[in-house]
Amino acid sequence: MSNWVEAKVKDIVWWTDTLFSLIVNADVEPFKAGQFTKLSMMMDDKRIARAYSYVNSPDSADLEFYLINVADGLLSQQLAKLTPGDTVLIERRASGFFTLDEVPASEQLFMLSTGTAIGPFLSILEQGDVWQQFKHITLVHGVRLNADLSYQDKIAQLQQQYAQLHYLPVVSREPAIIGLNGRITSGIADGSLFTHCQSAVTPQNAQFMICGNPDMVKDTSALLTERGYTRNRRREPGQITVEQYW
Missing domain, CATH: 2.40.30.10 (Translation factors)
Structure with missing residues (x-):
């Protein structure tokens, strides 16, 4: 076949x-x-x-x-x-391990994406199983321009369906209409990415899924590692699960 x-x-x-x-x-x-x-x-x-x-x-x-x-x-x-x-x-057959069954359960899940790499997160959120594993989910979408924030209707629909879903756009090249200005990395570095969360974010209560271009994945992972988070591996579960997205 x-x-x-x-x-x-x-x-x-x-x-x-x-x-x-x-x-x-x-x-x-x-x-x-x-x-x-x-x-x-x-x-x-x-x-x-x-x-x-x-x-x-x-x-x-x-x-x-x-x-x-x-x-x-x-x-x-x-x-x-x-x-x-x-x-x-x-x-015909799909590939990849950027899936929920590879991520340990926790209180909070941060989905960090740039550009078109928001795609797999929308699939995970629509599928619905994610809500059994996490109480609070923050979908972060880093883009250059406000116009690049696609899928607004779908995200609003998911938020209506699941009150635990937070959506945080991060716009780097012009003032943000909603969300933060700058990059995801600057939001982690100065803590602004976490300030809207309802509880403190620690390695004990949070998981991070990161999907974007290789530099974004590397830089974001490094910032989280400095804060005590570790890469998630099957033999040694951590808090950081990544996918390179070109």
């Missing part, structure tokens, strides 16, 4: 002139919230494939991916041209 199956484009939602969501339907294997798959297209007799995390809950019939149209991106530029009814190839 081929690992690639055809996916039919249902919709494309443009958030800004470079950020868009691709919604497709395809017969894929069951996946866990937080996992990624690959999309591919043929170009000049060559298959170009890239990994993208699922944004949708695993029980949704629509498969959704949150992308940035990169100026020199071989695949993203082609995906950005798709219209409803077109087809794209999708890897």
